[in-house]
Amino acid sequence: MFELLKARLAHGYQAIPDPLRARIHPSFPGVPVFLRAHEADFSAAAALCPTQAIEGFSLDFGKCVFCGACQRNFPETFAFSPEFRMASDSRNGLVVQWDPAKQASSRPSVCPSSVLQQGFSRSFALRNVSAAGCNACELELGAASNVNFDMGRYGLEVVASPRHADALILTGPVSANMAFALEETWLAIPEPKVLILCGACAISGGLFAEEGALDRSWLTGQSAALFIPGCPAHPLSIIHGLMSLLGRVD
């Protein structure tokens, strides 16, 4: 008992004060930023990119696995701002374009979901389906509700049964062997419900995009409400994305 108390005292208060406005370490690769539109760099980077995320003067960070190859090799063209607010409510929102007018690149954004009316904003239950995820996104999703990030404080929780859930949050690039279970889970969630894609694999198939062992046919039929990029998606990104989906981010 005495050890326990000592440990508790040393443990202290661990929760991040405000996950929505937290500062993150500068080395974190968040929203990609173009510093300049340099033809040669872009084409060279496109060749380097393991997921063909770069084409033309655009970078699709729904595909990007944030390996940082482009940044390391062409530091004066590519940069990743330490910005975790990177979720988007549309697939296209994840494509960073070079805007010649502003001489800068675009930013993703999320507008509140229309499917979820009142009542959901203060309480939102997630049902995770890990379909061939490498367990990194799963761990980060788990971390989102741990003592530090504590998304429970907003009434966001991961529930045991899809019957109790309001959203299906998918991680991983849906393998053929998981396709049935994924659809089954979606059907098991009562209306109103939304689909959330978490991580590059879920959004675009990531590194496995062209592999025959995948079966993303069901996914293409669905329209996801939220895309949370990252490899894996950072807990802060997940929390911020969900909160903005619920219209609780001003």
Add this chain to the structure above:
Amino acid sequence: MICCGLILLWLTLIPALFRRSALFTTMLCLASVCLAFGFGRVLFSSAPQICHLQLATLPLAIQFEVDALAAFFGCLFALGFPLGMLYGHFYLKAHPGEGAGSHLFWLGIMMISMFLVLLLRHILLFLLAWELMSLASFFAILFDRNNRQTRSNALYYFVMMHLGAAVLLCGFALLYLNTGSFSFRNLVFAGLAKWLLIIGFAFKAGFFPFYSWLPKAHPVAPSHLSGLMSGLMIKTGIFGIILVLFRSEWQAIELYILLAVSLITAFNGVIHALTETNLKRCLAYSSIENIGLIGVGLCFWQLGILFANPLMSALGLAGALLHTLFHSTFKPLLFYLSGNILLATHSLEIDSLGGLHKNLNYTSKLFLLGSLSISALPMFSGFISEFSILGAILLGFNSHSLASTLCSVVAGGVFAFVSALVLIAFTKLYSIVFSGEARSEAASKAKEHPLGLLLSPAILALLSLVLGLFGKLGLAFVSPLCITLGISQSQLVGLGGLLRGISLILVLLLLVSVILFLLKSRLVKHSRHSTWACGYFKGSPKLQYTGMAYINPLAYFLKPLLHSPKLHQEVQGYFPRELNYREELFDYLDKGLIASLCRWLGKFYGLFSGIQNGKTNSYITYLLLALLALLFWVLGVPR
């Protein structure tokens, strides 16, 4: 009225002989109506009615005495028989057995004899009727007589009944020696006689050491019969016990013994009901448990008298009688429905059933009502009686002798434990048999039955629901008898007020929940999808809880009280080849005591087998020896 009823009943035997089931049933109904009216009149006018019947051929005048006690049980029977026969008629149609011919006849005899038992107050005639009842029911049980199991179990029943009858005979003999009168209309039982009589009746009622025939007889009997037997016939035992209790002086210690026996009966009954895997046997054991509860009520009736606590005795007796009434509604109900299940699936092993709520829609709903009633849940009949009995028990807490307080405490604890176990047993029974998906081919192919097989169950279910909601009705039915058995009006009135209040609350409860449900189903959209199975492809019926699994946490505690030979082969090695698990929980009394008793008897008689050796000369020797012995005896007698 009653006489003509009885005469009609006799006449029913004619169609019975000619196997005219329909006619038999209708006449039976007519007879029962007459009898019901007759008994009802007596009961509510509460003036004992005596009718002499002088038969020239017999040296003695047959005397029917219809007092309140007889009238009460008479009413029960008169209501129960037609319903039972109504079901039986259709059951026999659906399930013709070899014994069908004589079956009806024996049923008729059985019913008549049961009435006679109530009516006769002449020792010999009473015993005669009693004997007739056992005999008739024995032959009635022998319905599927080609089935070996049936034969042996029926025989077992027959033997047990005769043991009981023997004890009864001794009791009455003793009574006769003491009083010199063959009529026991108004004499006080005392001493050994009353104990012998109690034991004799206990055999019929199924009290603790003597119950072992029920779980044997019921499963093999056709369902309508098992319904009648456990719903009504065992009540003749209760009738006798009330008679004896009422007509004799009791010491506290004696009552404590009776109380202990009743509690043991209830407890023992329920733990077997909990662990049984055969539907009908489970119901039989639950009958034993109910008898135990009735016994508890009766004991507190007498204790109340002893401790001059009128409220306690009132609650005790009223509770016991109410439970008698309710039990003869929901127990036949459950037995009839188990008959329906048997007809539909040809199986009574609950672990092989399941999912019947789809195919046997009405049966399942009625069974649910029955289970809820027997689990003494509010809004259903069992609750009222147990409420009253428990009230009596709690009053015992505050009595002034340590012994009685302790007894009440123990009784209260056991009572609550038992009622909780009943709840578990019957939730198990319903949900394993009816809920979920079918566990066997037969269960999935089951078909719902024609109206006939559902009619009397429906009536009984309705009855037990109404009686449960409006406890006052039940009380009104039992109170005349209570009064004649020495309960003061005022106590009953108090209880009545209480019951009225309760039924008010319960009706309110029912309304609110129904409104809530309707509101919800009106406002909330719902869709249907397969049960959540973690996204796995298809469910298999194996992926459901079994009865054994359901009670597993408790079985761990009850094991010591049960005879459980493990027939179990665990998986071996990294890559197991097979896994077989069988576990049966037997009754110690049956498999342990009685079985070994029979063995010993067999051995004992074996000793004499040498005598009959088929040699003429040896027989002549016996003869000579006998003559010599006689000679010596004659000479030995002093002049």
Add this chain to the structure above:
Amino acid sequence: MDHDTQQRNPFIFTFPEPLPHAEFISRISELSSSGYSPLGFFGTPEREILCLMGKAQHVPILLRTAFPAGHCYPSLSVTIPAFHIFERELWEEHGITPEGHPWLKPLRYPAGSPTKMESYPFFSSPSQALHEVGVGPVHAGVIEPGHFRFICQGESIQHLEIQLGYQHRGLAKLMANGDLRSKINLSEAIAGDSAIGHGLAYCLATEALCGAEPGSALKTPRRLALELERIAMHLADLSALAGDIAYLSGQNFFAALRTTIINSSLAICGSRFGKRWLCPGGINYGLNKEQNKTLRTTLLTAEKQIELSAKAMFSSSGVLNRFDSTGCISRKTAQELNMTGITAKAAGLPVDVRADFPAFEEGIFQAEILASGDVYARAYLRYKEIRQSLQMIDFWLSTLPDVKAAAVPLAKPRPNLLALSLVEGWRGRIAHIVKTDQKGNTEFYRIIDPSLHNWFALALAVRNEGISDFPLCNKSFDLSYCGHDL
């Protein structure tokens, strides 16, 4: 062993002559009777069966034979259970039937396999009193998919069978095609929770094939990364174990500690999982003086807190009650099933690549082991390993100069070689086996995650346990689904 074999992990082999099948089998049997255990056993696209047998402090032995005639041969698993999973693999991938195999069932249902997932031949019992419980593939928590089929008698598990394959992404195939040197991201995705472990194994194998040798200045950060990952994941497991028994304190204390550890990894390479830290030939991100200092102080403070929390947890009677003698694995079982990692070490089997096949010459390593083989042992061993790793890291940091991101350039892989690299990931022995063809292109790339061996042991560990203790046992193994399914 001929001269061309590299004597040290990562190992390089030239192909030996193919043996006749009978001799191949007999060699394997005699090797395993002399203390060797299979590191790999699989069929190649060249219609050959390769077998790598390894023994502590010995150079592994590579055996080779052509596919048996009639595509069937007497199963090894009958006598050496360690091979059962390999033979299932062989059967599924190449249709070669090991006759008499006691448990010949599909393993991971690769794309286009004839067998259907929904018709997996589960072991079952005719007894009516027994019921089955099917858990997964979609679990209640946030866990990878897998299907567990229990046969229970009430609350107690009679038998458990585990059906995997849901995570199959055809990863091995992706690793094999294209330039070997560009597969770092993919190798980190083999099992995201051991990105460093698999990444390092990949780097070692690749460098060995390309004949490159990163200097020791680059090696220490790699070992550091590996141990950091070990600490982080062990902390995660301790937290999860506490969570499974609703021990709130342990759950949150260790979770917070893990956060600090992986955040310091983020401070170095930008990924909380140490992704993109390593690259074939070197490291992408260096460790300068003040990074070194901050990391060191972080770890020192963390160490204190870990001490406290662990003391509290392992002295709580309630916790011990749940952990003690739950889900036991005997040393014998661990050995026979060729188990690796925490689970084996907790059963008293001292198998640890860092000691048996050291990839980094300096320093003598002594593996921590415990004997009892229950959940307690697995939990407590994690704590001991955390301490051990912390001490090592602290030592390295104290001696480490200012490290710049650097990588030796990689030539094209040398032709006709087979490289075997072994890494002790936090789960156990990770083996990567790469073979180059004449042109130096990758012929095949085999990945053998520790989970491949240990999953079956989990099924054995929970026999006759309460079914409600299964999650606890499962977490105490904490095996990888995607590492198994690939």
Add this chain to the structure above:
Amino acid sequence: MILNLFFMLVIPLLFVGIINKTKAIWAGRKGPSLLQPLFTFLKLLHKQEIHSLSSGHIFRWAPSLALTAVFFAALFVPFGSRQACFGFKGDFFLVMSLLALAKAVLVLAAMDTGSSFEGMGASREISFTAFLEPAFLLIIGSLAYAGGLERIGQLFYRHTVNIYNEWSVIIAVMTALALFIMLLVEGARVPFDDPATHLELTMIHEVMVLDTSGPNLALVHYASALKMQIYASLISYFLIPEGMGTLGITLVFLLGSFSLAVLAGLVESLMPRFRISRNLELVIIPLSVALLVLAALIVHNMGGF
């Protein structure tokens, strides 16, 4: 009367909220707001329902009946005012049976889905009743023994803890202990069950409602919270000395309930849960405690010591 109803509607979900907040504080996190259970309740009312294909009618009406039964049971228990809404001598058996009814229909609904998870939960949950019902009866019995057979509310309210009379203290302390354990069991809290766990195989109450969705789930949540609160109020009415003003009673009641919630939260923070196989053995504790109390009283009254 009005006060009672008001508190019956408000407190139970708050009670759960406080437990969770306590746990969060111990864990060193911010944690969900006190009203989170209420928010979840309201949200669930906005959801649709999905009914299992294997399930029949019971699954649909069970939650409504269960909630109503618990609610009516609560009507016999004072919530903040001196008197309960209803009450008659010996009404405890009705309360007991109403709670049993609620449990029974929920169990039947769980079994109705034909899933081994629900079966597991149902069998675990229903097994508790076997030992809780006798315990409850004996607790009532001992109170009745001390103060005569009364309405359930009065039994507890009437029992004034007089520190100069060790017997009243014994009853109060031990009975409160027994009731608190029953609260933990019936409320499916640690160490008997873990509402926070996300593992079907280890849950008890949660896994029973694994298939229940939308408003039905909301009703079940509320019912179980109310059931917990019933025990909490009974305990807190011990602390109310007789002859206290209504305001005082209300205050003491609120204080008592909330401190019980905090206590439950602390238990969850400090204790790991038991093995399920051990649960039943430990559920016997209230029973034995109740028996002990009764024995002590009897001996005392019989002029022992």
